[in-house]
Amino acid sequence: xTTDLYASSEHEAFRATIRKFTEQELRPRARExxxxxxxxxxxxxxxxxxxxxxxxxxxxxxxxxxxxxxxxVMHEELGRSDNAGxxxxxxxxxxxxxxxxxxxxxxxxxxQYLIPAIAGETVSAVAVTEPDAGSxxxxxxxxxxxxxxxxxxxxxKMYITNAANADWLxxxxxxxxxxxxxxxxxxxxxxxxxxxxxxxxxxxxxxxSDTGQFYFDDVRVPVSNTIGDVxxxxxxxxxxxxxERLVACISTLAGAELLWEETKKWTEERILFGKPLSKMxxxxxxxxxMWAQMLAAKELGLAAVRALVAGEDATKTITAAKVFTxxxxxxxxxxxxxxxxxxxxxxxxxAGRAYVDMRxxxxxxxxxxxxxxxxxxxxxF
Amino acid sequence: MSDxxxxxxxxxxHVLYADAxxxxxxxxxxxxxxxxxxxxxxxxxxxxxxGEAGFLxxxxxxxxxxxxxxxxxxxxxxxxxxxxxxxxxxxxxxxxVSHYITAYGSEEQKQRWLPGLASGERIAAVxxxxxxxxxxxxxxxxxxxLENGQLRINGSKTFITNGQMANLICLVARTGEVAGxxxxxxxxxxxxxxxxxxxxxxxxxxxxxxxxxxELFFEDVRVPExxxxxxxxxxxxxxxxxxxxxxxxxxxxxxxxxxxxxVEATASYTKERKLFSxxxxxxxxxxxxxxEAKTKAEVLRSFIGDCLERLDRGTLDPATxxxxxxxxxxxxxxxxxxxxxxxxxxxxxxEYPIAQAFSDARAQKIYGGANEVMKELIARxxxx
Numbered sequence: 001x002t003t004d005l006y007a008s009s010e011h012e013a014f015r016a017t018i019r020k021f022t023e024q025e026l027r028p029r030a031r032e033x034x035x036x037x038x039x040x041x042x043x044x045x046x047x048x049x050x051x052x053x054x055x056x057x058x059x060x061x062x063x064x065x066x067x068x069x070x071x072x073v074m075h076e077e078l079g080r081s082d083n084a085g086x087x088x089x090x091x092x093x094x095x096x097x098x099x100x101x102x103x104x105x106x107x108x109x110x111x112q113y114l115i116p117a118i119a120g121e122t123v124s125a126v127a128v129t130e131p132d133a134g135s136x137x138x139x140x141x142x143x144x145x146x147x148x149x150x151x152x153x154x155x156x157k158m159y160i161t162n163a164a165n166a167d168w169l170x171x172x173x174x175x176x177x178x179x180x181x182x183x184x185x186x187x188x189x190x191x192x193x194x195x196x197x198x199x200x201x202x203x204x205x206x207x208x209s210d211t212g213q214f215y216f217d218d219v220r221v222p223v224s225n226t227i228g229d230v231x232x233x234x235x236x237x238x239x240x241x242x243x244e245r246l247v248a249c250i251s252t253l254a255g256a257e258l259l260w261e262e263t264k265k266w267t268e269e270r271i272l273f274g275k276p277l278s279k280m281x282x283x284x285x286x287x288x289x290m291w292a293q294m295l296a297a298k299e300l301g302l303a304a305v306r307a308l309v310a311g312e313d314a315t316k317t318i319t320a321a322k323v324f325t326x327x328x329x330x331x332x333x334x335x336x337x338x339x340x341x342x343x344x345x346x347x348x349x350x351a352g353r354a355y356v357d358m359r360x361x362x363x364x365x366x367x368x369x370x371x372x373x374x375x376x377x378x379x380x381f
Numbered sequence: 382m383s384d385x386x387x388x389x390x391x392x393x394x395h396v397l398y399a400d401a402x403x404x405x406x407x408x409x410x411x412x413x414x415x416x417x418x419x420x421x422x423x424x425x426x427x428x429x430x431x432g433e434a435g436f437l438x439x440x441x442x443x444x445x446x447x448x449x450x451x452x453x454x455x456x457x458x459x460x461x462x463x464x465x466x467x468x469x470x471x472x473x474x475x476x477x478v479s480h481y482i483t484a485y486g487s488e489e490q491k492q493r494w495l496p497g498l499a500s501g502e503r504i505a506a507v508x509x510x511x512x513x514x515x516x517x518x519x520x521x522x523x524x525x526x527l528e529n530g531q532l533r534i535n536g537s538k539t540f541i542t543n544g545q546m547a548n549l550i551c552l553v554a555r556t557g558e559v560a561g562x563x564x565x566x567x568x569x570x571x572x573x574x575x576x577x578x579x580x581x582x583x584x585x586x587x588x589x590x591x592x593x594x595x596e597l598f599f600e601d602v603r604v605p606e607x608x609x610x611x612x613x614x615x616x617x618x619x620x621x622x623x624x625x626x627x628x629x630x631x632x633x634x635x636x637x638x639x640x641x642x643x644v645e646a647t648a649s650y651t652k653e654r655k656l657f658s659x660x661x662x663x664x665x666x667x668x669x670x671x672x673e674a675k676t677k678a679e680v681l682r683s684f685i686g687d688c689l690e691r692l693d694r695g696t697l698d699p700a701t702x703x704x705x706x707x708x709x710x711x712x713x714x715x716x717x718x719x720x721x722x723x724x725x726x727x728x729x730x731x732e733y734p735i736a737q738a739f740s741d742a743r744a745q746k747i748y749g750g751a752n753e754v755m756k757e758l759i760a761r762x763x764x765x
Contacts, residue, residue, distance in 0.1 A: 134725045136657050159726045202731040204740050272517050282753055334714075337743065341515045341751055342540040345744050347585035356587055356740060359721070360729050367725060369666055 005069045005302055005309070014070060018077035021050060026081035031348075033208035037200065039086045041123060041165050044093070048120020053094055057102045061110050062118035068246070068308040071095065072301070075247050079254020082350060084357035085208025087251045092161045093117065095247040096365075097126035097170040100186050100240045104228030113168060113188055125166035126244070127157035127189075127214060128237060134158075135370040137172070138234065142216065144173040144187060146223065151175075151187060153195075153219040159364075163198050163212025166191050172237050175230055184233035188225040195219035205356030241366060246308075246318050248365045249301045249325040252358065253294060256332040259354045260290055263336040266351075283339060290332045297325040316378050323371045326361035333358040390453050390690035398439070398454050402461040405434050410467050417469040417591035418737075421583045422545055427470060428501035437472070438499025441479050445495035451693040452476070452627060456634045456685075463638025466734050468741040469591020471506075471542040473635070477628050478505035478551050481567065485611040485620050494549060494569065506547030508538040508597055509621075515540075516754045518553070518621065519561050523599065525554040525568050527606060527614075532556070532568055534577075534602040540748070544595025545583050548572045552599075553621070556614035565617035567610040570602065577602040588740030625750065626702040630688050632749045633702075633709030636742075637685050640678040640716045643738050647671065647720040650735075661723065670719050677712045685709070700762035703755035710745035710752060717742040 006015065025043060033039045047053050055070050057063025064070070071094070078087050101114050116122040133139035142155025153173060160169070169189045176183035189196065195217040203211055228236055264287060267278035277283050300321040307314035333354040337344035344351040362368040409430055417423045431437050439454040441447025448454070455476045462472060479498050482491055497503030514520040523536025534554060541547075550570040557564035572578055581596030610620060648671055651662040661667050688705050691697040717739040721728035724735050731737070746752045 129726060132655070139655075139657070159729075203729050204731050204736045205729070271513070271520075273520075330718075338746060338751070338753075341747055342510060345540075345586050345588070345747060347587060352587045355743065359718075359739070362722060363725060363729055368722070369664075 005305060006073055011069065011073055015073050015077060017050065018052070018074050019080075021047070021052070022077050022081050026078070026083065026086050030081060030083035030086065030208065033083050033086050034353075037207065038164050038210035039083075039089045039208060044090075044120035044123050044165075046120070047090065048118065052090075053120050054098075054102075054114075054118030055094070057098075057114065057118060061102075061114045063102070068305050071247070072250055072305045075250040076254045079251035080258045082258065083208040084251075084255055084354070085206045087255065088206065088209050089123075089162055089165065091247045091251055092126060093124050096240065096244040097124040097162075099243045100170060100227050100236045101188070103239070104186075104232070104236055106224070108224065109188065109227065122167040123162055123165045125160050125162040125169050126240070127160050127169045127171045129158045129160075131156060131158045131213070135367050137237070138181065138184075140172060140174060140184075142171070142173045143177070144175050144185065146175075147220075149223050150220045151223055151225070153187070153189065153216045153221065155216050157214040157216075159201070160198075160212050160214055161209055163200060163214070164210035169214070170227065170240075172233050175233070179231060181234045182231045184237070185230050186227040186233040186236050187221060188227060189216075189219060189221050193219050193221065203360075205353070205359055207353075242315060242318050244365050245322040245371075246301070246304055246314075248361070249297070249304070249318070249321045252329045252361050253297050253301060253325050255354060256290075256294060256329040256358070259336050259350060260287070260294065260332060262350055263287070263339055267339055277339065286335050286339065290335055293328045293331065297321070297328045300324055316375065319371050319375045319378070322366060323362075323368050323375070326368065329358045329361050390686060390693055394450075395453065395457055398450075399457050399461060401434075402436065402458045405431070405436060406461055406465050406467075410462065410470065411465050414465070414467045414469065414591065417467070419590075421590065422593040423470045423591060425546065428504055428546075430501070431472065432499060432501025437475050437501050438479065438495070440476060441495050441499045442483060442491075445483075445491050446499040447479075447495065452480070453689045453693050456631060456689055456692075459631055460634050460638040463635040464642045466639075466642055466738060467591065468589040468737075471592060473628075473631050474507060474542050474547075475505050476631070477624065478507060478549070480627055481551055481610060481620065481624055484624065485567075485616070487607075487612050489607070490569070490610070490612075498549070503549045504543055504547045505549050505551065506541050506543040506597075507551045507553075508541050509553045510538060510540050512537065512539050512596075516751045518565070518618065521553055521555055521565055523552065523554045525552070525556050525566065525604075525614075527556070528603075530606050531603045532606055532608065534568065534570070534599040534604065536599050538597045538599075539581075540584070541595050541597050542748075543593060544597060545580055545593035550597065551610070553617055556609070556617075562618035563615050565621075566614040567617045567620055568604060569608045569610060570599075570604055571608075575602045575604065586744070588737065588743055590737075622699065626697055626699050627692070628749050629699075629702040629706035629755070630685075630692060630697065632745055633681070633685050633688070633705030636709035636713035636745060637678065637681050639713050639738060639742060640674070640681065643716055643720045643735060644671065644674050644678055646735060647674070647723050651723055667723060670723060674716045674719055677716055681709055681712055698762070700759045703750070703758045706749060707746070707752040707755035707759075710742075713742045713745055 054063030055066045059065045081087050130140050144151040144153045171187050171189045175185040197215045198212045201211045267283050270277040304314040304317040337351040337355045340351040438447030439450045440452045443449035525532040525534045552568045555564045556566040577600040579598040584594045654661040721739045728735050
C-alpha cells in the first residue's frame, strides 16, 4: 500500500524499531494481557525509554518534536500487537489524554505531569463519557466547584480506558453550568486522591484493556491542575478528539490488516472439498473485497495525516475516516471469522478475538452516529 | 410465536403450547442464565424438569414416551427459548437426535433411546465436525470398524454442543472402505458404557457462554453393531441430508426469537435513554434503524411460518430450509449489530443482554452448515 508519507530513512528506521518492540514485547504476551485484563505497566517505562510516548511533544519535556507521520508509523506497528486492548492502552496515553496538556498546559503542569508521562513513569487516561452522557458530550454532569485554590469534584465517568493502570486522568468537568459551551474545563486528577474510586468493567471484547467506571466524591485538586484556561475545556477536548479519532483509525486498520494476512495463510492451509479454501472463488472475492476496502481506508487515514503534517485542518477527513475505517474493520473481522468457520468462534482464535474487539470501533471515540452528525454539520447541514 | 402470524400451521394448541413454554422458561431458565454463563453449562436438573413438563419429547411419538405432536410444536418451544436470551441450553439437539431415531431407528433402538430423550434422562449430542473437517462432511476421518459383531471407534470430534453433559452421542463415522458419502454411518454411543471415550475441556467461545461445547475423543471405543442407526452402515450421509432440513430450519426459528427479543429490548431502552434532551427513540436515525430491524423480523416470521407449515406436511425441501438458515442467521446478526449500536457503550459491556445477544448470534452463521454451504445447496437446486 502507498507509503509516500513514510519514504524517509528515518521513518523506516523508526518503523523497524517499533516493529521489533511489538514483536518482542507485545505479541508474545498478547494472551497474558487478556488474562490480566490489562497490559503490564512496566511496558510504559520501556516505551518511554525508547522515546515512543512523546513523539510530537516538545523536546523540552522529553518529547521528540516530530510530526504526525511518525505517530502514524508507530500506531501502524503497535496495531499489529495481536491484542487490540494493548494497542489501545498505549494510544490512549499518547494521543487521547496528553495532547491537551502538551498544547495548553501551563509550564508548571507540564513539568509535573507531561515529563513523567513521556518518560513512561506515569500512565494517563482521558475521562469524558458519563453513564448518562456519551455521544452528547455537552450533557456531562461531573461538577468541579471552586473552593479557594482548590476544585472540589463530584460525579462519575464511564468506560475509561487504562482505568487500572492510570496514575492520572485528563478529566472533563462542568465548571459553570450556566455558561453553555464555555462552562467546561479539563482538569488533571491523580487517581490516588481521597474520594476517587474505580470499578473495572467486563466487556464483550478488548479483554486486554482495563476499562472502568470512576466515581468522584468531594475530590480536591488545586485549581492550577486545570489544563489551559478555565471554561475552555469543551473546545480543547474537541481538539483532543481529533488525535483520538485519527489514532483509532490507524490502529484499528493495522489490526484488520494483520487479521487479513493471517486469514490468507489460514485459507491456504485449510483443505475443504479436496482443495485449499483459498482456491475457492468465494474466498478469493471476499479477500479481494476486503483488500480494496482496507486500501481505501488506509488512503483516507493518510490524507488526514498529510493534512496535519502540512499544518492544515483535517477535521472533516478525520471524521470521515473514523466512520469509514471502523466499518471496514468490522466488515473485515466479520468476513475473516466466517472464513475460519467453527475455529473462529473459539476465544483463542485471532479471528474470533478481532470480531469482538473490532465491534467497539463504531462506538468508542465518537460513535458512527456522532461522527455523521458532526460531519453533516461541517458540510453545511 | 407472535399473534400476528397468519400462517396456517399455527393452531389454538400451538398458542396454548407457547403460553406453557413461556411459563416454564420464565421459571426454569430466565432466572439462571447469568449463573449458567458463569459455570459454562446449564444445570443437569433442567433437562429432567423439562422432560417432566413434556417439553423435550413433544414431537416424539406417544408410544415412546413423547407427546406425538408435529415438529412445529418443538419450533414454538425453541422460539420462546431464544426469546429469553439464553444460549446455553442445547435443547434443540435433543429434538434433532430424537428425529434421527424416529425416522431411521429400528424398533429396538426407538424403545431403547426415545423414552430417555423425552424424559431428560438422556441428553443428546450430534458429533459431526472434526478438527480437520467442518463443512465438508465427506472428509470425516473418525472410523468405526466392524470387529466380531462390535464397532471399534477411533477418532476425535470438535465443537460438540452438549459435549460435557451428553450421554447419548449420535456419531458420524466412516464404517466402510468406500471413500466419500457411501462409507459414512451414524453410530450411537451410550457414554456410560464406553471405555476409551473421553471428553475434552469445555471450549472457551466468543459467545454462548452457558453452552458446554467440547471436543470428544474416541480411542478403541467398542459399541454393539446394533448401535448403527437403522441397523446397517453406509446410510449416514443420506440420513444426515434428510434430517438437516429440520436442524437448519430451527436455526432460523432461533434467529427469529432472538430478533424479536432484541428489537423489543432496544425499543424499550431507546425510549428511556435521553440524548440531546430528547428520547433516543425520537432521533430519526433510531427510528429508521428500529423500523428496519422490525421489518427484518416480520419478513423472517412469515417465511419461517411458511417453512413450518411445509415441515409439518413433510414437503420442506433442503434448499428452502437452507434459505431459512442462512437468511435468518444473517438477519439476526445484522439486527444484533444495529441494536447493540443503539445501546452505545453499554452495548459493549458483557453484562448487558444486548451485548450477549450480539456475541451469541455469531455462531448461527457457522454451525448447522456454514452459510456458504447453505448458498451452495440453494444454487444446486437451481441447477437441475
